[in-house]
Amino acid sequence: MTDPFSQAISPEIVRSISLSTGRKMPIAAYGTFHSDWAQALMKGATLEAIRLGWRHLDTARAYENEDVVGEAIREAIRKGYISSANDLFITGKLWNGHMSPKDIAPALDKTLQDLGIEQIDLYLNHWPWPNVHAPGCTGDQRNPDAVPYIHEAFLETWAEICKLKKAGKIIDIGTSNHTRATMELLLRDVAADERPVCNQMELHPLFQQAELRRYFESEGIACTGYMAMGSPKRPSRDKFKEHRSDMHDPVIQEIARECGVSAGQVCIAWAAQRENHSGGYVVMSTNAERIRENLVPATKNILSAEQVLRISGDGTDANPGIDANNRLIWGQVFLWPEADGDWRLLWDDSQVFLTRDGYQKFKSSWNSHHAVQLATTHGRAGH
Numbered sequence: 444m445t446d447p448f449s450q451a452i453s454p455e456i457v458r459s460i461s462l463s464t465g466r467k468m469p470i471a472a473y474g475t476f477h478s479d480w481a482q483a484l485m486k487g488a489t490l491e492a493i494r495l496g497w498r499h500l501d502t503a504r505a506y507e508n509e510d511v512v513g514e515a516i517r518e519a520i521r522k523g524y525i526s527s528a529n530d531l532f533i534t535g536k537l538w539n540g541h542m543s544p545k546d547i548a549p550a551l552d553k554t555l556q557d558l559g560i561e562q563i564d565l566y567l568n569h570w571p572w573p574n575v576h577a578p579g580c581t582g583d584q585r586n587p588d589a590v591p592y593i594h595e596a597f598l599e600t601w602a603e604i605c606k607l608k609k610a611g612k613i614i615d616i617g618t619s620n621h622t623r624a625t626m627e628l629l630l631r632d633v634a635a636d637e638r639p640v641c642n643q644m645e646l647h648p649l650f651q652q653a654e655l656r657r658y659f660e661s662e663g664i665a666c667t668g669y670m671a672m673g674s675p676k677r678p679s680r681d682k683f684k685e686h687r688s689d690m691h692d693p694v695i696q697e698i699a700r701e702c703g704v705s706a707g708q709v710c711i712a713w714a715a716q717r718e719n720h721s722g723g724y725v726v727m728s729t730n731a732e733r734i735r736e737n738l739v740p741a742t743k744n745i746l747s748a749e750q751v752l753r754i755s756g757d758g759t760d761a762n763p764g765i766d767a768n769n770r771l772i773w774g775q776v777f778l779w780p781e782a783d784g785d786w787r788l789l790w791d792d793s794q795v796f797l798t799r800d801g802y803q804k805f806k807s808s809w810n811s812h813h814a815v816q817l818a819t820t821h822g823r824a825g826h
């Protein structure tokens with residue numbers, strides 16, 4: 444009979460970080476975003492991840508497969524890989540389309556039901572604004588109802604998330620894709636037990652976001668990095684000719700040769716070891732060998748301090764590091780009309796509004812400005 448734990452890594456040796464509430468979170472999270480092409484593989488891959496020792500699953504309503512992940516969890520219990528879902532640390536995310544307070548409790552209930560659990564370890568607000576795009580949409584899609592960050596509305600969402608935490612359905616709460624200004628506003632306006640404990644954000648060697656990450660960490664907010672190896676099979680809407688590939692970077696390749704590991708492992712080893720081992724990573728694979736290999740950097744230091752420095756840099760000419768501000772998720776499908784097509788506005792905090800009223804005033808002045816601009820352009824075209 445084959446050993447059901449063949450090649451498995453003991454969850455005991457997987458490192459954890461302490462959240463500000465004192466709970467431990469395994470630093471390696473198995474991602475369940477399916478990149479459209481892999482949906483059919485996700486049950487088997489998630490089951491294999493649990494068998495091989497992953498105990499932190501990163502899920503989201505937006506991935507449209509919480510039921511499939513739930514089936515994998517139930518099968519893992521049946522097969523004896525875990526004794527109950529309590530052996531797992533499960534992260535879930537409130538989708539943008541459910542941020543209206545009345546929709547949040549039903550959305551969470553559906554998530555809990557599909558995953559087959561009674562409470563979720565960590566519930567993140569997926570994006571700071573309620574803008575939706577159709578699943579599998581193309582990169583040129585825009586939703587005319589999209590809005591920028593409006594703090595008044597976000598606080599209403601957050602209050603409901605906090606209520607569900609107090610009701611025991613959520614253990615810890617966090618954000619995802621928050622920026623500095625939106626986090627400062629949130630921290631300004633919430634009680635100590637309503638602070639987010641974690642922010643999940645895009646982080647990989649060519650997109651390190653060191654300043655933003657340090658800000659979150661200085662506030663006691665742990666940062667987990669998604670697309671930790673550069674998401675080579677991300678949907679085409681998130682692929683642009685300006686992008687570079689982390690795993691093909693010459694420094695990453697050089698370090699992989701020095702360590703005798705894959706380029707992917709170097710990327711996630713960097714995620715596990717960067718700056719005082721303060722954070723974690725989320726990666727996915729549908730391949731058993733890579734599922735196992737991706738857990739190893741959470742169990743031991745693969746990189747020397749010098750190799751970490753070669754990737755991170757320290758701001759000196761001698762150690763420039765390899766950060767290239769290579770953001771993979773531009774988020775252009777979430778853009779609101781007044782962003783005028785510039786995806787950078789999603790990230791640079793230049794259009795953040797305290798109230799709905801403030802945004803409406805800005806919108807009307809932008810509309811009249813736009814009308815003048817159009818009239819001028821048409822006028823010119825007429826000559």
Ligand SMILES: NC(=O)c1ccc[n+]([C@@H]2O[C@H](COP(=O)([O-])OP(=O)(O)OC[C@H]3O[C@@H](n4cnc5c(N)ncnc54)[C@H](OP(=O)(O)O)[C@@H]3O)[C@@H](O)[C@H]2O)c1
Nearest residue numbers: 474475476669670671672673674676707725726727728729
């Ligand atoms: N909060 C958010 O807004 C947000 C946004 C994006 C993603 N996420 C989370 O982050 C997770 C990871 O993101 P991602 O899947 O886009 O990016 P990723 O983990 O960087 O890349 C995964 C891809 O890399 C390949 N791969 C995995 N391990 C490898 C290795 N060791 N060497 C070479 N290739 C390897 C996989 O293909 P194979 O299957 O063939 O191995 C898979 O296609 C998602 O599943 C999701 O849970 C969160």
